[in-house]
Amino acid sequence: MADTQIIKRIIATDCGSTTTKSILIEYIDGEYRQTVRGEAPTTVEKPLNDVTRGVLNAVTELEELARLKYNDPSIKFTKADTINITDNDEGVNAYVSTSSAGGGLQMMVTGVVARMTGESAERAALGAGAIVMDLIASNDKRPNYEKIERIRQLRPDMILMAGGVDGGTTKHVVEMAELVGAADPKPRLGSSYKLPVIYAGNNKARDAIKETLEEKTDLIITDNLRPTLEVENLGPARDKIHDLFMEHVMAQAPGYNKLMDWTKGPKDGKLINIPIMPTPAAVGNIMQAIAKRYNIEVLGVDIGGATTDVFSVFTENHIFNRTVSANLGMSYSISNVLATAGLKEILRWVPFNIDESSLRNMIKNKMIRPTTIPQQLEELVLEQAIAKEALKYAFIQHKEFAVGLKGGQRKREISEAFSQSVSGETIVDMMSLDLLVGSGGVLSHAPRRNQSVMMMIDAFLPEGITRLAVDSIFMMPQLGVLAEISEKAATEVFEKDCLIYLGTCVAPVGKIKPTKTALSAKIELPNGEIFEEDIKFGEIRLIPLGVEETAEATLKPGKGLDLGEGKNQTINTTLHGGVVGIVLDTRGRQPFNLPLDLNERVPLLKKWMSELKAYPEKILV
Amino acid sequence: MAQAYSPGMKVTENMILKKERILPLKGTVLVKKGDKVKAEDLVAETLLPGKVIPFNLANKLGVTPNLVDQYIKIKEGDILKKGQVLAESKGFFGLFKSVVKSPLEGEVENISTITGQLLLREPRIPVQITAFMDGIVAKVIENEGVIIENKSAYVQGIFGIGGETIGKLKMLAKQPDEIIGPDKIDDSCKDKIIVVGSLVTYAVIKKAQSVGVNGIITGGIDDSDLKKLLGYNIGVAITGHEDIGITIVTTEGFGEIKIADKTFQLLQKFDGYKTSIHGKTQIRAGVMRPEIIIPLEFTEKELIEPDNTMSELEIGTTIRVIRQPNFGIIGTVTALPEELTAVESETLVRILEAELENGEKVTIPRANVEVIEG
Known part of the structure; x- marks a missing residue:
């Protein structure tokens, strides 16, 4: 790793298909923080045909914002049409970039x-x-x-x-x-x-x-x-892919030869070239770094207009997996969500009646005019119902892909033989998952953060105790490539500035009768209040607990249910807050079922949405 | 700043239009610069390589792959006739001899002694490109194709299915919000491009197919009818390849939506004119929309291309609402406030104020309108 003491200012960009996003990372009072950010349209296509134009525009925006912030007109991030990499305070000490432009x-x-x-x-x-x-x-x-x-x-x-x-x-x-x-x-x-x-x-x-x-x-x-x-x-093949990506693919894209020359940073006292990384590879990098640093299991999702990427790091060996659901998205591919999930699956999340024909036409109109946004509340609810299904199917594909090796002969322990564990099984375990991170317009820019919580819980069905967060500007790619020169800078910024913590979900696994208690919770809130309730099966509770706040909790699952320590085992733990708070979800896992009958389902949906404060009451009465 | 850029659909009675007509592989261009061409005329052709068919020769001979060499009667590059002997094994004392014959006419691409497999290539497939619209050959791209240029009345559609087709325009709808029944379609519609109003129903499409209509122009189509017609749900918006014997262009979207007055009046004006249309739609990377092209008389002097400009949202700009509420309604921008405003769904967005054609005054997210260009 580089001597981080000499890296005071770093610019990182991510050149996407439509937008080039830039962030400035600075070393302030002994720690790295992301201070300003900018963006500009990507210029890889006609008429400019040069990716560096967009990069310079995005970096110029950073420069202007930094000058304003520090009231220092001498700050100069660009010089002679390139990035101003210097070892003094005028420019930056390093510049790194990722790219997914041109598909x-x-x-x-x-x-x-x-x-x-x-x-x-x-x-x-x-x-x-x-x-x-x-x-x-x-x-x-x-x-x-x-x-x-x-x-x-x-x-x-x-x-x-x-x-x-x-x-x-x-x-x-x-x-x-x-x-x-x-x-x-x-x-x-x-x-x-x-x-x-x-x-x-x-x-x-x-x-x-x-x-x-x-x-x-x-x-x-x-x-x-x-x-x-x-x-x-997989290492040698992956390395070759990265080399070829730089030599062939990038070198063919307009302006990348120049950009490849710009990305530099200090390492072992010398200024060296830092290769441009494919955006998803950089995301994988940062997720693995985080999982290792905190010894946690992480699941991340980025839902875009055309595709949904799912990333995960599971098991004690921090095995990283990534899947791309190329045809599940919220605009360009929205119609394919309908084709994949079917109308019934989407409608089961909708707390009002809508006729099939109108919904089909609405989805197709979004597909052909992908940049429109839901103005009416009902359309927002429908889009979020579609998002839940898109996320659900992307996650199913991920679980099927993130598996142990098939075809090998493993020596099996006796206990494994009893638990029917076979090779080829998914390594995704929602019970042991620690952190679920959402990103992409529909999750990051939902009008209420409570809606992001609802979509993530309904789509992924986290089990036991799971923290939820969103990466509001999708900074993970830039941090992933930054980790190449300074893991310290990357992980510190990830922790402090990248994630917006939403809160924690507590969900017992198993199914019991609706009249029975599914969770007995006692939660001591920082203001001295105590939340204490025996919650029946099929309920949701939202308990506000702010960002960086914690609460001590005693959680006793109902008879036959499991919170992670085994059936009927009580857990004493510390719950972390967020902009939404703690969600106690006793709707059941494995299975999670929604009633098929509309008259039974709609009141339930309304009750849960109302408890979660997901939508204005007027649509839930 | 009282203006902003916004996507728009072009509707114009008069524009200079250029169309690239390029072969999928290098080939021969059949016209020269300055030639006047009709839409149906061929402008370039080529031969696509035939399909490659693997053929396991070692298996057929009943020998190991390394022995194939000893029995083979052909070599790489040979032209084959169907039934021609490819290899012959000697057998024992002239008994159990096996003869392997070519299953197809074509060419020997590759012989492998590692796998004992032959790769045979079927004969080449001719591909021809037409001019698609009446015009003049503005440029010849050697071995690749041409650029055709003309003056046209032009409407950009929003979504379509089916490939390129040509026919005379026939107005069946008298009003832009009319929904015509299948009874309106008779033999006089054969080979025509018909304009049907605010919605094309499944029954109308079926009738049109049966009388041999070439194309349909409509305000909207119901997605459930589209699914019934194609037999599948359209997943992602890449269309134009559907093989249903008819091309459909929607000018407004899905559902029942009146054709914009300006578009309808233009189509009315050119009733009976020869028209070229296609349904090719691609929403992501390299956006492509269906087109309605009505070539007009022109002199070469007129063929001066205007500068490309982005459509701008300004006070007074004519817009179309492209999302509920008021979907499909035309209006005029009356104000463009700068600050972010929360709309009913609580989304914070930049909005505009507009007066709709029915006199109603509304605020709409800027993302939910398109500029009507022309």
Whole structure:
């Protein structure tokens, strides 16, 4: 790590498809804080065709705000049309950036068995920040000529090929290489260079792969990402993806050659280049850093107009997983949420009657005019109902993907055999999850923070005790790349300035009769008040507890229910507050059920929404 | 600042229009700069490589892949006829001999002695590009295609399905808020592009398909009818490839929405004119909207492209409300307050004040209007 003492001011930018966001991080009174932020439209497309214009605009905004803040007109963050990196107080000491402009990094991956090497390849690509356009495997049931057509049509930025364990049979993986060769795929950005193909499969097949693909593609060979069925080794493949992202994809995008030269910071006393990172890879970086630093499990979601990304760090080994639900979003893809979830699933969150035809038309009109915002309260409720389903499905996809390795033979403990634990099971455990972070317009900019809490609880169904937060300006990408030069700066800013804590959710797991007590809670609030209640099954309570406030709680789950310490076990713990407070949710988990009958469901929804203060009372009477 | 940028849909009786007509792969351009072309005329063509079909020769011969070399009768690059012998095994003393023949006409792409697999390529597929609109060849892009230019009356739609089509415009609706029934569609509508009013129903589309109507222009369409028509829910807004024998362009959106007066009057004015339309819609990256193009007479001197300007929201600008309440209604901007204002949903947004065509005075989030350009 760098000598953080000499890094006093850092600028970090994230060049998104539409907006370039900049933040200034400063070392003040012994700690790093994010002080000002700016943004400007991204300029990677016509008419400017140069990403650095947008960066300079966003940084100029920082400069103006910093001058105002410190009443110091000598502050100069840009100089001679570049970032002013200096070792004095005039400019900044480091500049770092992430990028997802131009559609981010788009990859195709191949494997032999889809659920084994195919899945490992997909994990490597997603972890490196890519969008996986397709996974093609020897056993994926499509006829070979269809696979060839598909490879030819896709035009990815690069291909990652896996398949076979080291020393195993080579036939299938070579056959896959022949299909890739036959398709003669062209890169997405321009045909002036060969398509990069990373081979990370059976080491015995390397020569045959070279023979098949070396002439037609830009072939790079690296360590097998699945050397044995029991071991996954994604590091070397991920590193190669990042190198190629810089060399090929970024270098092709307008202005990036210049930008790659600008990103610099001090390390070991020298000013060195800091590579530009794909935005999602940077998010993964910061989440892992946080999970390790505080030894916690974290789940994050970023719901956008077109896609929803889910990130998680679970288990004591801090295993990171990322999924991209490419067609679940709140504007461009909103209609696909309807197609995926179905009308009934969306309507089960709506506390009033609406006819199917109007809802369908409303959703389609949002799709074709994606920038509009709900003016009427009813439309806001409907959009948030859709958001819950989009989040729910993105999370289902994440759980299915974040699993232990399949295909290996594990030695099983006797206790495991009894609990039916098999390899290939999801590692996402909502009971052991410590922190759930939401981001993206619908969560970060909901008119009431209580609505963000409601959407996150209803979609993710946290179990036991879970803290909730939103990243209001989605600063995680910039902090992720910042961690490359100063983990201290990145984690301090994350803690102090990045998250807005909403509060804590307490939810016993299991189902009992509605007449029975599901949770006996005694909570000592900082103002001396004591909240004490035996809460029946099927209720919600909201107890205000402010940001940075804590409350000592004794929580006793109802008979047969579990809060994390086992069935019927009482928990004494400290609950953390937030802008919303503590939510006690006794609506049940595993299963969580909503009544099918409208006349039964609507009053319940109204009661819960009213208790959570999610909407004005006029819509809930 | 009493102005702001806002997206807008173009509706104009007279504009200089340029259209790129580019091949998917390099090929031959069939016209030259300055040629006058009709919409139906071919302007470029090429041959797309045929499908690659893998063929497991080692399996068919019943030998291991490394032995394929010994029996093979063809080499890479050979042109194949269907039934031509690809390989022949010797068998024992002339017995159990196996002969493997080509399953298709085409070309030998690759022979692998590692997997024993052949890759055979089917014959090339011709692809032809038409001019799509009457006009003049303004530029030839060598081996790739052309740019066609003309003067047109032009309407940008908001959403459509179906590809490019050409036909004479036929007004079936007398009023922009009329909903016509299927009985209005008869044989006189064959090969035409019909204008139907504020809503096109499923029954009208079916009737139009059956008499051979080329295209439908409508204010709105019900999403449930669209689903019934296509047999699936449209997930993301990338359309234009639907193969339903008819192109539909909506000018306003989903549901029953009156065609904007300006658009309707323009279409009325050009009733009977030859018109080119397409339904291609793409909302993300590189936004694409359906188009209605009515080519007009022009002289080459007129073909001077005006500067591209962003549509601006100013006091007096004509706008269309694009979200509830008052969805689809036209109005005029009366004020553009600077400060953020909470609307009914409690969302804090920048708003504008407007007087709607029915005389009502309203405040609307700026994000919920579009400027009517032209």
